[in-house]
Amino acid sequence: MTQPILQINHLQKRFGTFTALHDITFTVNAGEVFGFIGPNGAGKSTTIRTLLGVIRASGGSATIFGHDVWRDRVTIHQRLAYVPGDVTLWPNLTGGEIIDLLLRLNGVAHSARTDRLITRFALDPTKKARTYSKGNRQKVALIAAFSQPADFYIFDEPTAGLDPLNEKYFQEAVLALKQQGKAVLLSSHILSEVERMCDRIAIIRDDTIIETGTLADMRxxxxxxxxxxxxxxxxxxxxxxxxxxxxxxxxxxxxxxxxxxxxxxxxxxxxxxxxxxxxxxxxxxxxxxxxxxxxx
CATH class of the missing domain: 3.30.70 (Alpha-Beta Plaits)
Structure with missing residues (x-):
């Protein structure tokens, strides 16, 4: 049986006496878009920061590509693309310069695909980042992510600030990744977006996964x-x-x-x-x- 791209088993995270994650268990497979939903404060972003190796779990385990997310985070990041829900950019660089910088950091060059994405998302890459709206800052991160040949994409509320047309372009790009056999973890509060795109979903409530499966399974x-x-x-x-x-x-x-x-x-x-x-x-x-x- 093929090993899941992401495997989480009873993941826990405590900050002193406060429990941020109590019991998180789910998997994400290649060629799958996995939805991760729950209200603000339920533990979605804490889970994702743990998967990225930004914070260390207090218990349980999590692996990506079979590697421990904390110990092997540098190796994992070479095959991973991530877009947060609130992107912060270098204010004095242009959008195009930032896209190229993010690509070079991952050893990827600006390509014709990058140009197509810039046109598709209607981003002006010549403007300084300090002039960008929240939606344009999201576009910069999305264009950089979709330009990379990663094996696992993590999106944490990625369409915040985007208009409906750009939300549609985002959805099309994610479904294209799925067709290429890529794995996608999508955390979103837009339920129609998750319903339209995701093969399986996990619902998190009070720092615990309470339901996992396809929408048909849960009906x-x-x-x-x-x-x-x-x-x-x-x-x-x-x-x-x-x-x-x-x-x-x-x-x-x-x-x-x-x-x-x-x-x-x-x-x-x-x-x-x-x-x-x-x-x-x-x-x-x-x-x-x-x-x-x-x-x-």
Whole structure:
């Protein structure tokens, strides 16, 4: 079996008596985009800083390419690209100079691909970094990262400050990396972005991973929304597993939510009333996220 690019086992981090990470376990494989989601303060950035070798774990283990993230961080960084959510640049250098500097630090030269990325993200590389908005600072880091032939890309809230069009370009670039067999760890608060791009996700809550898997794996935790019209009258509210049933706009139309394990039985019962129209909306990542955080 192929070894995961990233392997984390029961990772812990304490700052004195404060526990920043309690129990973090997940893997990221080659050719996979892995989503890492949770609210601010849940431990996402602390996890990523530990993976980068910026801070040392207090317990557990984490390896990238089979190397320990703290002991072998210099070796790991030669095959890794990273973009934080708040990029700080050298104020008196131009964007183009900074991109070239970041590439040279990793032994990579400015290429035609770099020029295409500059054009695609609509960055003016001749302006001093001190004149850049937050979005333009993010573009500089993203262009440098996507210009490198890394094997593992870590993005921590990378689209903060980008407009929707540049968010779309970012997503396209990440999916291209996936097609090339690269591994991507994406930490994001934009749930639609994670849902669209990620093969698997991990949800972190109070410094602990509480759920890991594909969105399809997790949909048992939420309910499917149904709009149905029948030939003969029916009261779905009387059926098991039905929630929030309400009368629709048409005759014999109902709208309701149904638990996943009750869906076959509910549809069989409704079929006896001659279904005229049915619309089913599966739960989204936002629904799943609210399952854990909506009551807070």
């Amino acid at each position: 048992h935790l939420t309910r499917t929304q149904i709009t149905i019209t029948t030939q003969t009258p029916v009261d779905p509210a009387a059926l098991p597993g039905i929630h929030e049933a309400r009368v629709g706009h048409q005759v014999n139309e109902w709208q309701f939510a149904v638990e996943a394990d009750q869906l076959p039985g509910v549809l069989a019962a409704l079929a006896r009333h001659q279904i005229v129209a049915l619309t089913s909306t599966p739960p989204t990542l936002e629904d799943l996220f609210l399952h854990y955080y909506g009551k807070e």
